[in-house]
Amino acid sequence: MKNKFIYILSTLTLFSMLTPSCKKDLNINTNPNSAEKVDPKLLFSTAVVQYITKRSDGDLWIPIALAGQTVASGGNTPEGLGWGSPFEEQYIFDPLIFGNPWRYFYSTMGAGLKQAILLSETATPANKNAAAQCKVVLAMNFFDLTTIYGDVPYSEALNVGITYPKFDSQQQVLEGVVAICDDALAEFDDASPLKISDYDLFYKGDLSKWKKLARSVKLRALMTMVDKDPSKAAAIGALITAGDFISSSADDALVPWSTVAGRENPKYRMISQYYGGVNPFHASKRIVDFMNGLEDPRLPFYFDRPEGIDEYIGIENGADGDDVTFARVSLDMHRKDAPEIFFSYQEQLFFEAEIQARGLGVPVNMSEANTLFRRAVAASVNYWTKGENDGVAFAETLPSLTSMSSRAAVKYIHMHHWVDEMDRAIDAFTQFRRSGPEGDEVPALTKPIGAAAGGLFRRYEYPQSNEILLNPNSPKERIKYDTKMWFDL
Numbered sequence: 001m002k003n004k005f006i007y008i009l010s011t012l013t014l015f016s017m018l019t020p021s022c023k024k025d026l027n028i029n030t031n032p033n034s035a036e037k038v039d040p041k042l043l044f045s046t047a048v049v050q051y052i053t054k055r056s057d058g059d060l061w062i063p064i065a066l067a068g069q070t071v072a073s074g075g076n077t078p079e080g081l082g083w084g085s086p087f088e089e090q091y092i093f094d095p096l097i098f099g100n101p102w103r104y105f106y107s108t109m110g111a112g113l114k115q116a117i118l119l120s121e122t123a124t125p126a127n128k129n130a131a132a133q134c135k136v137v138l139a140m141n142f143f144d145l146t147t148i149y150g151d152v153p154y155s156e157a158l159n160v161g162i163t164y165p166k167f168d169s170q171q172q173v174l175e176g177v178v179a180i181c182d183d184a185l186a187e188f189d190d191a192s193p194l195k196i197s198d199y200d201l202f203y204k205g206d207l208s209k210w211k212k213l214a215r216s217v218k219l220r221a222l223m224t225m226v227d228k229d230p231s232k233a234a235a236i237g238a239l240i241t242a243g244d245f246i247s248s249s250a251d252d253a254l255v256p257w258s259t260v261a262g263r264e265n266p267k268y269r270m271i272s273q274y275y276g277g278v279n280p281f282h283a284s285k286r287i288v289d290f291m292n293g294l295e296d297p298r299l300p301f302y303f304d305r306p307e308g309i310d311e312y313i314g315i316e317n318g319a320d321g322d323d324v325t326f327a328r329v330s331l332d333m334h335r336k337d338a339p340e341i342f343f344s345y346q347e348q349l350f351f352e353a354e355i356q357a358r359g360l361g362v363p364v365n366m367s368e369a370n371t372l373f374r375r376a377v378a379a380s381v382n383y384w385t386k387g388e389n390d391g392v393a394f395a396e397t398l399p400s401l402t403s404m405s406s407r408a409a410v411k412y413i414h415m416h417h418w419v420d421e422m423d424r425a426i427d428a429f430t431q432f433r434r435s436g437p438e439g440d441e442v443p444a445l446t447k448p449i450g451a452a453a454g455g456l457f458r459r460y461e462y463p464q465s466n467e468i469l470l471n472p473n474s475p476k477e478r479i480k481y482d483t484k485m486w487f488d489l
Contacts, residue, residue, distance in 0.1 A: 040123075040130050041199035043116035047109045048137060048201050052255045052340035054109075055426060056266040059100040060148075063088040065281070065425035066317075067457035067481075068432065069445055070418075071329055074282040075320035082321055083280045089318055091452045091481060099463030105145045106157065106467075113138045114158040128187045129195035129207060135184035136214045139177045140342055143221055146173040147430045148460045150485045151475070164471040170486040174225050178235075181218035185211060201255045202342075209246075213253050216245045216348050223351055224434050226360060228487050237361020246348045249383055256339040267334040279304070279334060283327035286443050287419055288314030294398070297381055297389035302422060303327040318449025333423055341424055346383065349376030350417040357401060357409045366409065370401040373413055380420040411435070414442035433458060437489040455482035 054060055065071045066089040073089045074082025086092050113134045120131035146152050154173045156165035168176070188211055197205030202213075219239050226232040246252070257265040264272075271279050283303045291299050292312060299312050306324050315326045332338075349372050355362060356369035374395040381391030401409040414435040421428035435442040445456055461481055468474045 038119070040116035040120045040127065040134070041196045043112040043119070044130070044134055044137070044196055045199040045201060047112040047116070047134075047141075048255060050104060050109050050112075051137070051141065052201075052257075053266060054101060054104045055144075056340050058266075058270070059097055059104075061267070061425045063093060063097050064148075064429050065423075067091060067448075068425060068429040069284055069286065069317045069448065070422045070425055070428045072282040072284045072315045072317045072319075072321070074280060074315060074326065074328075075318065077321050077323060079323045082282065085318060085320075086450050089448045090450045091448075091454075091457055093461075093481070095464060098460050099465045101148065101460070102463050102465075102467060105141060106153075109141050110138065110145075110158050113141065125192075125194065127192075127194040128189045129192055132184040132187040132214075133196050133200065133210055135180050135187070136210060136217060139180040139184070139214070139217050139221075142173055142180070143177045143217070143224075144426055146170050146177075147224070147433075147485070147487075148426065149462065150459055150479065150483075153473075164473055166473045167475065171225070171229070174221050174487070177221040178218050181214045181221070184214045202253055209251050212244060212246045212251050213343060215239065215242075216253075216343050219245065219348075219351055220343070223354070223360075224430065224487050227434065227437075227489055233361040235361070236355060240352065240355055240362055245352075246343060246345050249345045249379060252341065252345055252383075253343040254339040254341045257337050259336045264336040265334060265338045265340075268336045268338070271331070271334060277331070278323075279328045279331055281329045282321050283312065283314040283329065284422075285314030285316050286445070287422055288312050288327060290415065290419060290443075297394055298384045300330075301384045301386075302330055302333060304330045316449060318451065329423070344379075344383065344420075346376045346379035346420055347417070347427075349373075349379060350413060350420070353401075354410060354413050354417075357406065357413060364406070366402045366406075369409065369413075373401055373416070374398065376413075376420075377416055380416070384420075411442045418442060433485070433488040438484070454480065457481050458484050458488060 062083075066073055066083065066087075073085055073087070075085045076082060083089070088097075116134045117131045117138070120127040120134065142152075142154060146154075151167045151169050152173060153165035154168040154176050156162045159165065188207055190207060195205045195207060203209040219236065222232045222236050222239070226236060257263060257268075271277060288299075288303065291302070303312055305312060305327050309325065309327075312327045313325055315321045353369045353372035353376055354360075356365045356372060358364070374392075377395040377398065378391030381389055381394050385391075399412075401412065404412065414431070418428055418431050418435070421431060432441055432443070432445070447456060459479070459481055461479060462468050462475060
């Protein structure tokens with residue numbers, strides 16, 4: 001087992017390696033907080049590169065995937081090729097894990113996007129589309145920030161004139177995410193040729209796709225709020241009636257990494273550099289058992305089996321594994337150019353299926369829910385198997401939602417939604433927490449073997465750094481990792 005500081009160090013190494021290889025994206029010589037002449041597209045692409053790096057690295061992906069139980073550590077394997085324990089899987093977190101993302105969300109990604117918006121809107125002529133593109137990414141930035149930490153600075157954040165911003169409630173931040181999406185949608189201007197194109201790592205300036213993403217991100221925020229605030233059902237219903245969301249895999253909001261040295265997926269780099277090409281992350285028994293029961297065609301794309309083993313065997317979170325029995329997360333899933341996914345077509349369909357099954361702002365329609373659910377599963381299979389399997393045929397083998405009770409149908413949708421997001425740790429973590437009240441969540445997680453006393457992992461703690469400690473508006477009492485957030489019932 002490698003020393004646990006490696007993944008923190010590797011994050012810095014990865015970004016330093018990424019920088020010269022993406023020179024056109026990152027060659028910024030002025031602080032984003034005070035830049036006055038830099039092209040907004042440079043600030044935008046820099047923020048996006050930092051965002052995909054942070055979502056893939058040891059500060060966010062590894063701790064949340066392990067503590068959130070979408071993957072397993074394998075504990076202390078005899079071969080030394082597991083992640084080891086006791087560490088994040090047992091809720092033991094290095095303080096840097098809590099601090100590094102906070103700084104990235106605010107001082108680099110958030111500040112850069114805010115400055116890009118200002119420069120775009122005050123230019124002559126104004127570049128409204130560039131500002132709107134930045135706002136959609138900023139909305140995703142704040143959504144991730146609040147679902148990771150809870151109450152955070154929002155209304156006074158990213159303002160150089162305010163040294164100590166107040167902490168807004170999570171409800172206010174999520175309302176802000178919705179408002180940012182609305183602002184972006186109102187600002188997009190199809191008649192203007194001005195936009196970010198060559199530095200747009202998502203859609204290369206395709207405004208129709210950006211508008212679809214804005215609506216889908218808005219829907220995700222509302223779906224995260226609706227159980228705590230049922231009045232959001234009306235807004236959900238209005239969105240569904242209007243439509244025009246992400247509508248195919250071609251609309252997926254993702255940024256691919258590269259096969260070029262220095263620009264590979266951070267997970268691949270960590271596996272290659274420190275584990276000799278062996279993925280230390282094991283298949284979670286909870287996911288594998290569910291997929292085995294379905295004879296799921298995604299299994300060989302999600303996991304690699306040990307040589308000579310003809311079945312996929314998952315391991316309990318926190319248990320010690322070995323190299324001859326248990327499946328590991330596939331090397332293909334963590335290949336060099338594996339993309340960082342922010343929003344997928346199947347995610348949109350899972351939300352729409354849930355809305356129809358629950359009657360959120362629309363009449364309950366279990367038949368339509370079943371149709372949307374099957375399309376979601378089919379899209380997931382087609383994506384993860386790269387079209388090598390017939391997702392539609394597999395989806396037709398699944399039980400019909402129309403034969404289930406309302407809650408059972410919704411829970412079945414939730415489970416498939418969670419499985420699809422296995423490698424999207426942050427998104428799967430939020431999906432689990434919004435899937436039902438405590439004790440009725442999907443899946444029914446229990447604490448990993450050897451986990452610290454207390455409840456399940458539910459959040460990052462506030463970093464004990466100057467950004468927090470010197471701010472008189474910050475929470476003064478420690479809010480532990482097992483404390484539920486506003487949206488988490």
